[in-house]
Amino acid sequence: MGNYSLSQGNHKSVAMIFFRTAIYVILIITAIYFLIPLLIMIFTSLKSMDDIRTGNLISLPREISFDAWKSAWDSSCIGVTCEGIKGYFWNSMKITVPAVLISTFIGAANGYVFSKWKFRGSEVLFSILLLGCFIPFQIILLPMAKMLGTIGLAQTIQGLILVHIIYGLAFTTLFFRNFYVTIPQDLVNAAKIDGAGFFRIFFKIMLPVSIPIFVVCIIWQTTQIWNDFLFGVVFSSGETQPVTVALNNLVNTSTGVKKYNVDMAAAIIAALPTLAVYIIAGKYFLRGLTAGSVKG
Amino acid sequence: MASLTIENVKKQFGTVEVLKDISIDIAHGEFLVLVGPSGCGKSTLLNLIAGLETISSGTIKIGDRDVTSIAPKDRDIAMVFQSYALYPNMNVRKNISFGLETRKIPKPQIEQQVTKVAAMLQIESLLDRKPAQLSGGQRQRVAMGRALARDPSIFLFDEPLSNLDAKLRVEMRAEIKMLHQKVGTTIVYVTHDQIEAMTLADRIAIMKDGVLEQFGMPREIYNNPASMFVAGFIGSPSMNFISGEIIEHDGELQFPLDAQNGERCHMPLKDLCVNPHTLAKRTVVLGIRPEQISAFSSTDQGNSSVYKLTCPVQITEPTGPDTLVFVQINNQKTTCRIHPDKAVLPGESMALGFDLSKAILFDPKTEKRIH
Numbered sequence: 155m156g157n158y159s160l161s162q163g164n165h166k167s168v169a170m171i172f173f174r175t176a177i178y179v180i181l182i183i184t185a186i187y188f189l190i191p192l193l194i195m196i197f198t199s200l201k202s203m204d205d206i207r208t209g210n211l212i213s214l215p216r217e218i219s220f221d222a223w224k225s226a227w228d229s230s231c232i233g234v235t236c237e238g239i240k241g242y243f244w245n246s247m248k249i250t251v252p253a254v255l256i257s258t259f260i261g262a263a264n265g266y267v268f269s270k271w272k273f274r275g276s277e278v279l280f281s282i283l284l285l286g287c288f289i290p291f292q293i294i295l296l297p298m299a300k301m302l303g304t305i306g307l308a309q310t311i312q313g314l315i316l317v318h319i320i321y322g323l324a325f326t327t328l329f330f331r332n333f334y335v336t337i338p339q340d341l342v343n344a345a346k347i348d349g350a351g352f353f354r355i356f357f358k359i360m361l362p363v364s365i366p367i368f369v370v371c372i373i374w375q376t377t378q379i380w381n382d383f384l385f386g387v388v389f390s391s392g393e394t395q396p397v398t399v400a401l402n403n404l405v406n407t408s409t410g411v412k413k414y415n416v417d418m419a420a421a422i423i424a425a426l427p428t429l430a431v432y433i434i435a436g437k438y439f440l441r442g443l444t445a446g447s448v449k450g
Numbered sequence: 451m452a453s454l455t456i457e458n459v460k461k462q463f464g465t466v467e468v469l470k471d472i473s474i475d476i477a478h479g480e481f482l483v484l485v486g487p488s489g490c491g492k493s494t495l496l497n498l499i500a501g502l503e504t505i506s507s508g509t510i511k512i513g514d515r516d517v518t519s520i521a522p523k524d525r526d527i528a529m530v531f532q533s534y535a536l537y538p539n540m541n542v543r544k545n546i547s548f549g550l551e552t553r554k555i556p557k558p559q560i561e562q563q564v565t566k567v568a569a570m571l572q573i574e575s576l577l578d579r580k581p582a583q584l585s586g587g588q589r590q591r592v593a594m595g596r597a598l599a600r601d602p603s604i605f606l607f608d609e610p611l612s613n614l615d616a617k618l619r620v621e622m623r624a625e626i627k628m629l630h631q632k633v634g635t636t637i638v639y640v641t642h643d644q645i646e647a648m649t650l651a652d653r654i655a656i657m658k659d660g661v662l663e664q665f666g667m668p669r670e671i672y673n674n675p676a677s678m679f680v681a682g683f684i685g686s687p688s689m690n691f692i693s694g695e696i697i698e699h700d701g702e703l704q705f706p707l708d709a710q711n712g713e714r715c716h717m718p719l720k721d722l723c724v725n726p727h728t729l730a731k732r733t734v735v736l737g738i739r740p741e742q743i744s745a746f747s748s749t750d751q752g753n754s755s756v757y758k759l760t761c762p763v764q765i766t767e768p769t770g771p772d773t774l775v776f777v778q779i780n781n782q783k784t785t786c787r788i789h790p791d792k793a794v795l796p797g798e799s800m801a802l803g804f805d806l807s808k809a810i811l812f813d814p815k816t817e818k819r820i821h
């Protein structure tokens with residue numbers, strides 16, 4: 155009996171180890187598969203043009219050089235100006251930071267109202283707002299261009315910020331509303347009885363427990379807005395373009411030879427901020443902050 | 451401190467009527483317990499008193515002030531929630547002081563108040579902890595502390611003990627009673643536990659399906675229940691309901707008790723209700739509490755309200771102070787509360803004394819009391 159169960163146990167653990175190993179092997183292979191393009195980008199960006207011409211795509215750089223990065227940042231030609239992508243990078247910052255913060259904050263306030271201060275017709279209003287998540291952005295390009303023109307924000311950074319805030323609201327409101335419905339109504343009721351009003355409850359009770367959803371929302375919005383190409387290319391021009399549009403123009407500027415190393419460096423620079431947001435904000439992605447407020 | 455007057459209050463959620471014409475009136479300093487089975491509308495009524503739900507019709511007065519359409523914060527109430535609802539992001543000290551800060555009370559006074567409440571509830575050592583780091587009983591105290599820190603006209607408690615274990619519940623029950631005696635503030639307390647209701651209340655309001663079944667003092671409700679629902683709800687083990695058909699015997703109307711072993715006894719109806727003749731040939735329900743059926747003894751011999759019937763015992767359940775003995779009367783299971791020394795073994799027969807002085811009659815159709 156003892157022997158039997160022992161051999162059974164062995165059998166089981168051998169199968170388990172085999173299974174585990176198989177899973178790890180598959181995971182490692184897929185990870186490498188997806189990392190290779192990134193590695194090629196990094197290697198290429200660190201090579202000189204000679205190196206690129208003589209070597210092959212996946213070979214290591216013979217000599218590490220940051221010239222391509224420097225050139226991509228402040229001297230490569232985009233269209234007729236040759237000042238690199240730095241100006242456009244800052245444009246993207248100036249667009250993304252306020253657009254993310256404002257749309258997230260308004261989303262939080264909207265979510266608070268739609269979950270905790272329901273009024274006659276609030277459900278209908280919320281459903282209509284949700285439609286915003288499903289509207290393809292191409293549809294609204296023309297009317298939006300006309301509207302921006304009317305209010306005098308055409309081709310400006312402020313105009314782009316406004317567009318991103320408006321089209322982010324559907325998502326941010328949805329995020330916060332769905333988060334706040336899970337917070338017990340009794341918490342709000344307790345605060346009401348403690349004498350707190352609409353804003354005091356929002357700032358003192360709801361916002362402090364909202365960190366997880368803030369992080370989700372900020373990651374989502376930053377990625378959306380920083381990576382946006384369509385609005386950037388349509389609603390801005392020249393000086394005010396975001397980095398995504400500039401990157402496209404840099405790669406497509408056809409004077410002289412194609413500088414792959416500069417293209418790659420510029421592409422990595424353009425992708426860095428979203429990467430940074432994932433790495434930094436991910437740490438604060440705390441769960442269970444509301445644990446213990448309510449029994450059960 | 452203030453009285454509370456609830457007049458013809460109704461509450462609808464959509465088309466569903468959750469509270470049907472509730473009227474309750476208590477004097478200041480009284481302890482009112484709202485009791486009833488789950489879903490009968492206790493929390494809803496409490497929320498109406500607090501102003502957290504809007505009233506469909508009727509009025510609520512606190513003291514002389516009509517608060518029917520006044521915001522919760524202006525009603526001068528404090529509430530302990532069924533779920534405690536402690537603010538998760540604040541420590542215990544902050545949880546208690548939040549309401550005082552909101553009301554712009556000066557800092558030193560707030561500190562003094564928090565210290566006082568913490569001492570009263572013995573939670574001084576917990577003041578810097580977050581709610582997540584507290585046990586159920588400790589959270590319960592903090593929730594209570596948050597209410598006590600203020601000095602409201604009325605305290606509202608929504609099943610504050612329902613999630614505690616049995617021992618802690620008994621302790622906290624006693625503490626709440628002491629607290630009420632100390633602070634003397636009017637309290638409305640919701641529970642579905644009839645023992646809590648009986649032990650704490652000055653007045654009990656028993657509700658069922660949104661209807662106020664009976665409102666009165668605990669003894670009054672225990673001794674003179676208005677319906678079978680109230681009689682069965684209050685008291686443990688609950689009242690025996692024995693139905694039987696009224697017969698004419700020895701020239702008077704009588705209620706028969708049949709032990710199913712050839713033994714019978716007959717109780718004169720005139721001792722059970724005011725107008726016996728209206729009940730001729732009808733089936734009625736006799737309500738008699740287990741403690742009114744005991745071992746028949748020689749001292750009962752001369753007592754005209756005690757009737758003797760010898761019944762075969764089916765099951766016994768010793769509880770310690772008493773033994774519950776189950777017998778069949780009129781073919782219905784009947785519980786008797788017997789002194790442990792007097793109880794016999796299952797299968798044996800036992801002489802039981804039925805004390806009619808507190809037995810009552812119910813109409814089986816309406817389930818209301820027949821006076």
Ligand SMILES: Nc1ncnc2c1ncn2[C@@H]1O[C@H](COP(=O)(O)OP(=O)(O)OP(=O)(O)O)[C@@H](O)[C@H]1O
Pocket residue numbers: 463468487488489490491492493494495642
């Ligand atoms: N917001 C609401 N919308 C619709 N129906 C509701 C709402 N709140 C409560 N009800 C209904 O009203 C009835 C009474 O609910 P209430 O919470 O007052 O019961 P309760 O007596 O407190 O029960 P428990 O002992 O389980 O807490 C229930 O049938 C419930 O389904």
Ligand SMILES: [Mg+2]
Pocket residue numbers: 492493494532608609
């Ligand atoms: Mg309830």
